[in-house]
Structure formats: C-alpha cells, structure tokens
Amino acid sequence: MNLLPSLRPILDELTQRFGAQIEHAHAPQPNELYLHAKLELAGALCSTLYRKHQGRLAGVFAEDARAGQNVFFVYYLLALDAAHGFVLVRVPIPADQPELNSVTNAIPAANWQEREIQDLFGIRLVGHPNPRRCALHDDWPEVYPLRKDFDLHSQLPPFMGERHKFREVEGEGVFQVPVGPVHAGIIEPGHFLFSVAGEPVLYLQLRMFYVHKGIEKLFESLPIPHCVRLAESISGDSSVAHATAFCHAVERAAGVEPPPRARALRTICLELERLYNHIADIGAICTDVAFVTAHMHAMRLKERILRVNEELTGNRLLRGMACPGGVRFDFDAGQLRALAQLVDELERQFNDLSELTRGNSGLRDRLETTGVLTPKVARDLGVVGIAGRASGFDHDLRRDVPHDFYDQVQFTVPVLTGGDVQCRFDVRRDEVVQSFAILRQVMAKLPAGPIAVPLGEVPADRVALGYVEGWRGEIFHWIHTAPGNRLARCKVKDPSLQNWPALSEAILGNIIPDFPVVNKSFNLSYSGTDR
Amino acid sequence: MFALETIAHRLRQGCQTMSYPDGPAPALPDRHGGALRVDSARCAAGCDACVPVCPTRAITRLPGQPVALDLGRCIFCSACVEACPPHAITQTNDHRMAVRGRGDLVLGKPGEEEVRLAAALDEKLRKLFGRSLRLRQVSAGGCNACEADTNVLGTIGWDLGRFGIQFVASPRHADGLLITGAVSRNMELALKKSYDAVPPPKIVIAVGACAIAGGPFVDHPQVCNGAAAVVPVDLFIPGCPPHPLTILDGLLRLLGRVERRLPP
Numbered sequence: 056m057n058l059l060p061s062l063r064p065i066l067d068e069l070t071q072r073f074g075a076q077i078e079h080a081h082a083p084q085p086n087e088l089y090l091h092a093k094l095e096l097a098g099a100l101c102s103t104l105y106r107k108h109q110g111r112l113a114g115v116f117a118e119d120a121r122a123g124q125n126v127f128f129v130y131y132l133l134a135l136d137a138a139h140g141f142v143l144v145r146v147p148i149p150a151d152q153p154e155l156n157s158v159t160n161a162i163p164a165a166n167w168q169e170r171e172i173q174d175l176f177g178i179r180l181v182g183h184p185n186p187r188r189c190a191l192h193d194d195w196p197e198v199y200p201l202r203k204d205f206d207l208h209s210q211l212p213p214f215m216g217e218r219h220k221f222r223e224v225e226g227e228g229v230f231q232v233p234v235g236p237v238h239a240g241i242i243e244p245g246h247f248l249f250s251v252a253g254e255p256v257l258y259l260q261l262r263m264f265y266v267h268k269g270i271e272k273l274f275e276s277l278p279i280p281h282c283v284r285l286a287e288s289i290s291g292d293s294s295v296a297h298a299t300a301f302c303h304a305v306e307r308a309a310g311v312e313p314p315p316r317a318r319a320l321r322t323i324c325l326e327l328e329r330l331y332n333h334i335a336d337i338g339a340i341c342t343d344v345a346f347v348t349a350h351m352h353a354m355r356l357k358e359r360i361l362r363v364n365e366e367l368t369g370n371r372l373l374r375g376m377a378c379p380g381g382v383r384f385d386f387d388a389g390q391l392r393a394l395a396q397l398v399d400e401l402e403r404q405f406n407d408l409s410e411l412t413r414g415n416s417g418l419r420d421r422l423e424t425t426g427v428l429t430p431k432v433a434r435d436l437g438v439v440g441i442a443g444r445a446s447g448f449d450h451d452l453r454r455d456v457p458h459d460f461y462d463q464v465q466f467t468v469p470v471l472t473g474g475d476v477q478c479r480f481d482v483r484r485d486e487v488v489q490s491f492a493i494l495r496q497v498m499a500k501l502p503a504g505p506i507a508v509p510l511g512e513v514p515a516d517r518v519a520l521g522y523v524e525g526w527r528g529e530i531f532h533w534i535h536t537a538p539g540n541r542l543a544r545c546k547v548k549d550p551s552l553q554n555w556p557a558l559s560e561a562i563l564g565n566i567i568p569d570f571p572v573v574n575k576s577f578n579l580s581y582s583g584t585d586r
Numbered sequence: 587m588f589a590l591e592t593i594a595h596r597l598r599q600g601c602q603t604m605s606y607p608d609g610p611a612p613a614l615p616d617r618h619g620g621a622l623r624v625d626s627a628r629c630a631a632g633c634d635a636c637v638p639v640c641p642t643r644a645i646t647r648l649p650g651q652p653v654a655l656d657l658g659r660c661i662f663c664s665a666c667v668e669a670c671p672p673h674a675i676t677q678t679n680d681h682r683m684a685v686r687g688r689g690d691l692v693l694g695k696p697g698e699e700e701v702r703l704a705a706a707l708d709e710k711l712r713k714l715f716g717r718s719l720r721l722r723q724v725s726a727g728g729c730n731a732c733e734a735d736t737n738v739l740g741t742i743g744w745d746l747g748r749f750g751i752q753f754v755a756s757p758r759h760a761d762g763l764l765i766t767g768a769v770s771r772n773m774e775l776a777l778k779k780s781y782d783a784v785p786p787p788k789i790v791i792a793v794g795a796c797a798i799a800g801g802p803f804v805d806h807p808q809v810c811n812g813a814a815a816v817v818p819v820d821l822f823i824p825g826c827p828p829h830p831l832t833i834l835d836g837l838l839r840l841l842g843r844v845e846r847r848l849p850p
C-alpha cells in the first residue's frame with residue numbers, strides 16, 4: 056500500500072487497537088486511506104479519529120450495494136488536516152435489517168447527513184437525537200430515491216401539503232416568527248422559525264431542502280462527460296469549485312493527471328470565483344446594516360470581475376470551463392493581459408473599499424460582537440471554510456492537502472478567533488488580498504503546454520475522492536464508477552450543509568433585525584445544501 | 587468623520603450606469619457566443635452528431651425531420667457547435683432571446699432558424715405595467731446562478747429602477763412573478779401560494795433553462811420540469827444563467843420598450 060508517511064502511524068495504531076475488526080485497508084491514493092470495518096466498529100473508529108487524531112468528520116454518506124453484496128455501505132469521511140490526508144471508514148449494513156447507530160451524539164457534525172441517509176436510503180437511524188425527515192419533506196410518500204430500485208422515471212403520486220411540526224417553544228412572552236420559504240429578496244428558499252422572548256432570539260429552527268432536486272441520483276443516470284455540467288449547477292456561486300472537485304475525482308478514478316497548465320488555469324478560475332463572491336459578500340454585509348455606498352462599490356467591482364470571467368470562459372460564472380482531464384479553454388495573451396489589468400485595478404479599488412469600511416464606526420458597531428460563533432461550537436459542528444476560520448478553526452485544503460496549482464504558490468491563511476460578523480467580514484477581506492497575490496504568482500509561473508489530456512472511458516468499479524477548497528469552504532465529490540463511462544454513485548458535499556446548524560447557534564441572543572447580517576456573514580448555499 | 591468620507595467617496599465614483607438601451611448594448615465577448623442558430627438545410631443526411639453531446643438533451647432529430655434544438659433547455663455549453671462539422675449550429679453573438687411562447691424557442695425548421703423574439707404585452711396590460719412593474723422573485727429549485735444575475739440588475743451598472751421595474755418583498759405588492767429554478771417538488775406549494783397571492787391581472791416570467799424546461803435537472807421525478815407545469819408563463823428567458831442583458835432585454839421587450847426585430 057502506497058500510503059503517506061504521516062498516515063502510516065495512524066493506520067498502525069488503529070490496526071493494533073481494533074485488530075481483525077478492521078477487515079481491510081487500502082489506499083487508492085497515498086493520502087486517502089480506506090478502512091473497511093465491521094458495522095459495530097463505526098462509532099468507535101470515528102470517535103478515535105475525531106478525538107485522538109483531531110479528525111474532522113467531513114462527510115457521512117451511503118451507497119446501495121445490495122445487488123452485488125446484499126448490503127448498504129455507509130462511509131465516514133474524516134479529514135486529518137495535520138496528517139495532510141483523509142480516512143474513509145466503510146461499514147456494511149445488511150439489506151434485510153437497514154439500521155444504523157447514529158454517531159451524532161458523539162460527533163454533532165453528523166446530524167443532518169445521517170438524517171439524509173435515512174430519508175434517501177431508508178436506513179433507520181438508531182439513537183439519533185432528532186431523527187425527523189429533512190431531505191424529503193414530511194408529505195413525501197414512502198420512497199427512497201437513492202436506492203437502486205428507485206427508477207428515475209417513476210411517477211410519484213401527487214402530494215403537496217404542510218405537515219411539518221416544528222418543536223414547541225413555550226413560556227411567558229415567548230412567541231414565534233416564521234420566515235420563508237419565499238424570502239423578501241432575490242434569494243433561495245428556506246424556512247426559518249424564530250422563537251423570541253421580547254427581542255432576543257431564544258431558538259432558531261431551520262427547515263431546508265426546499266430546492267432538493269435529487270442531483271446525486273441524476274449523476275447516476277448521465278455519462279461522465281455530461282456530469283461535469285451538472286456539477287456546475289450544484290451551486291451557481293461555486294460552479295468552478297464543484298466542477299473542479301468532480302473532475303479531480305474522475306481523474307483519480309481514471310488514473311490520469313491533468314497537465315500543469317490546466318492546473319494553473321483551474322487555480323485562476325477558483326481564485327476569480329473566490330474574489331467575486333467575497334467582494335459581493337462584503338458589499339452585502341454592508342447593505343444589511345444600511346451602508347449602501349459600500350455595497351454599490353462592491354457590486355461594481357463584482358460586475359467588473361464577472362465581465363472578465365465572461366471574456367475568459369464565455370460565462371460570467373466561469374461555467375463551461377471544466378472538463379475531466381484538464382480545462383476546455385486556453386487563455387491567450389490578450390485574455391491574460393485583461394486578467395493582469397483586472398488584478399491591478401481591483402487591488403486599488405478594493406483598498407478604497409477596505410478603507411471606507413474600516414473607517415466607519417457605525418458599521419463596526421453593528422458587526423462587532425454580533426452573531427458570535429465560539430471556537431468550541433465551531434469545532435463541535437465541524438464548521439468549515441471562512442466561517443470556521445473566523446472562529447479559530449484553522450483548516451484550508453489549499454494549504455493542508457494542496458490541489459491544482461496551490462503547491463506552487465505562496466499564501467497565508469487568515470484565521471481569526473472572535474467568531475462574530477466582523478471576523479467573518481475580515482477573513483473575507485484578508486482572503487481577497489491573498490487572492491490577488493495568488494493570481495499574480497500563477498500568472499507569473501503559468502506553465503506552457505497542453506490544457507487537457509484525453510481521458511477515454513473511465514474504468515469501472517473504482518472509488519475516488521475529489522476535493523477543492525472553494526470560496527465558502529471545502530467541497531467533496533466522492534464517486535464510485537460503473538461500466539460504460541458512468542457512475543454508480545456520486546456523493547456531493549457542499550460546505551453549506553455543514554455550516555447551517557452553526558447559524559442557529561450564532562443567532563442565539565441576537566435580535567431578529569440582526570439576522571439578515573448574521574445570515575449574510577455565513578452566506579450559505581441553499582442549493583448546495585439541498586442538492 | 588466617516589460621513590464626509592463616505593460622501594466624498596460616493597462623489598468620486600460618479601455615475602456608473604450604462605447608457606443602454608439609449609446607447610448601444612455592451613458587447614458580448616467572443617467566447618460568450620449568444621443565442622444559437624440552426625440551419626438544418628446544412629445538416630448532412632442522417633447526421634445526428636449533435637444529439638448525444640448535449641448534456642440536457644435539448645437536441646432531437648427524428649427520422650425524416652429536420653434537427654430540432656430547444657433553446658429553452660439549452661445551457662449554452664457550445665458542445666453541439668463544436669460537434670457540428672457542417673456548421674449547421676452556429677452562435678449568433680446576439681444577447682436577445684426572450685420569447686412569449688414556449689414553441690418560439692425551438693430552432694431548426696425552415697424559417698425557424700432563430701428564436702422568434704417576444705412581442706409586447708397587449709395594450710391594456712402595457713398601460714398598466716409599461717411604466718411601473720413590480721415583481722416578486724420566487725426561487726423555486728435552481729442553483730442560485732439565475733438569482734445572482736437577476737440580482738445584478740438592481741446594482742448601479744444596470745439600474746433596473748430607471749425603467750420603473752422593481753423587485754418587491756411580498757407577492758401582494760407585486761404585478762407578477764419572476765421565477766427561477768426547475769420547481770422542486772418541495773417548492774411546488776410555495777410557488778402556487780405565491781402566485782395566488784399576486785392580485786390579477788398578473789404576469790409570470792420564467793428565467794433560465796431550469797424555469798423554462800427543468801435545465802440540467804430535466805425529467806427527474808423530484809422536479810416539475812419548470813414553472814409552466816405549475817403556473818401559466820408569459821415570458822421565457824433562456825440561459826444558464828441568462829446574461830443580465832438578456833433578462834433586461836426580455837423585460838423591456840415585454841413592456842414594449844424596445845423595437846421588435848424586423849423579419850429579414
């Protein structure tokens with residue numbers, strides 16, 4: 056087994072401790088260790104990796120393998136940042152007794168993902184603190200769309216109702232404020248139920264999955280080249296990040312390495328995506344506290360980036376660029392000049408914007424100490440990306456397990472510990488500055504050569520993990536290939552899914568009028584969550 | 587004094603709003619490509635090379651029939667353009683593609699090589715909405731890309747407000763809905779309720795491949811293949827996401843505020 060030296064001691068220790076209960080270990084990539092274990096061992100293995108090795112539970116997902124092995128498999132994906140790798144624990148669940156012991160009480164980060172497995176695979180959760188439906192709303196018929204015997208063309212009976220029972224919150228002067236699913240602005244749908252006593256929020260219940268589209272099932276129905284376009288539509292604001300993570304997975308399954316120029320161009324696109332989103336968020340945070348001048352300035356900068364995006368790839372959101380094996384379009388000298396000019400211009404104007412916001416005491420007054428997410432809660436919930444780094448949770452795949460061109464450039468990862476809206480604002484601001492540096496280095500070092508390698512048909516029955524640190528946080532695509540250049544399973548993990556529960560914590564004790572700005576400071580994707 | 591600084595900053599910015607539609611529309615970059623055009627007369631006999639490359643199954647060719655490309659389903663990936671050696675499918679670089687009827691987006695038959703651009707609302711509705719249109723946006727199962735590029739229309743560069751078009755917070759204050767997304771089963775009820783809450787007469791605008799036809803999620807039982815399955819649609823604006831210019835053109839076209847393209 057070709058395993059990273061930093062993962063070796065972890066494997067040794069686990070095999071020594073659990074012996075034959077770990078039935079098989081293999082590493083399709085040096086930094087990806089798979090442990091096939093007995094079902095009973097799932098909790099103990101995850102807890103050990105989580106507590107002892109500081110693993111982050113980055114994903115829990117299932118796969119229907121009843122056809123060949125008469126079991127469902129459940130996978131736990133743990134990211135070991137310090138060891139620069141991942142451990143995937145796989146346990147079998149007998150088809151005739153589809154039950155899973157929940158690990159949520161030990162590792163709260165598993166909460167929603169376990170419930171999703173219950174909804175989509177019909178695997179009953181045992182010992183989950185809140186085992187209600189999430190992905191399929193309460194009025195759905197008893198169907199399990201991710202089981203192999205659920206036909207993509209099956210007609211569902213008509214259903215449409217509102218049977219969801221929220222938890223009761225009672226007491227003198229306590230009342231409920233329902234918001235959504237259709238919100239006031241031009242944003243995606245979700246339902247927030249606030250329980251308030253006077254002004255402060257006592258409890259916030261989130262009901263998501265209004266835009267659940269069954270994307271993971273769709274992946275199983277398309278030839279791999281078409282899947283890339285689907286990956287771009289998982290979350291529009293992360294089109295590049297999702298598509299790139301998907302391409303990584305396919306490339307690893309096929310055993311090909313994209314050429315250096317492709318990796319550099321991908322990095323440029325990822326950083327452009329980071330830039331336009333961070334700058335827009337900085338502006339949007341300002342709007343939510345009525346500082347409109349800064350918002351308009353930020354949106355103008357965003358528009359400037361989107362036009363360059365369009366010039367580079369033909370699409371404002373950089374869609375159509377990704378393809379397994381590399382990228383679809385090369386940038387010529389003129390396009391690179393436009394990019395270099397953009398970076399210079401943005402840097403100047405962004406400095407202006409930073410000064411404008413830094414000097415505004417009214418803005419600081421609204422952002423500081425608002426919506427605090429403490430480092431402890433961030434770690435418990437496994438909060439990822441900017442939200443995690445603003446609460447002292449220091450991890451970034453670009454640095455810890457560099458993908459694409461990130462091992463060729465120097466940058467720092469801004470980490471703050473305050474956990475309030477101001478910190479999430481500042482982390483974005485500092486990352487924007489880092490992005491300028493990254494873009495300049497990539498352009499300076501841009502390798503010559505081809506932009507893609509031909510992929511051919513991807514071999515069947517391979518598993519592979521693709522990962523990208525998107526602007527919002529880490530994105531994972533885990534695939535299991537099937538014959539005929541298709542996928543048997545594609546698990547998509549957007550950072551939003553991990554971070555929504557953190558919003559419920561951060562809002563406690565704040566007043567409802569501050570909710571928009573707290574929400575915006577996380578800026579989570581509903582579509583990425585719901586898929 | 588941050589107030590003075592803010593004012594000074596604002597003055598330095600000057601006016602950033604584009605001159606379109608009084609001046610020329612900002613040009614689309616070459617790589618964008620704009621709307622597609624299908625000259626089926628150029629198709630090689632029996633060739634259907636474009637059909638399997640389309641990720642959203644927007645292209646069909648039945649035996650003995652000209653190829654049919656449904657721009658409503660198209661996500662503008664240009665794979666079919668690359669796959670077509672006789673250049674029967676080409677890019678027009680035209681941002682205009684909003685239509686009133688679903689069938690106006692199907693390209694390929696002789697005389698129907700390009701989209702048949704939208705006509706304005708009838709006189710009565712134009713009187714009502716022509717100078718003041720309030721829309722409620724309902725995001726019903728897309729990916730947030732269409733929402734983003736609709737949102738952009740409210741920013742200074744585009745400034746939708748100068749046309750009297752505004753997005754409002756409640757359907758009760760609205761003259762119509764602007765819908766994005768394929769309409770997931772979980773959003774069906776919310777969309778219906780929003781539609782019912784808009785006082786008549788009302789209009790519905792479907793923005794993006796998802797809202798028109800399900801987009802990349804087409805034919806999945808967990809979505810409704812677009813807004814028209816749930817509410818009547820008056821204007822279809824294709825794209826994935828549509829360019830803000832395409833959306834703006836569609837809105838102005840509906841209100842009778844740009845010329846209808848003359849037949850060649």
Ligand code: SF4
Binds near residue numbers: 643644655659666
């Ligand atoms: S450009 Fe449109 S019609 Fe052509 S292949 Fe792409 S999605 Fe299909």
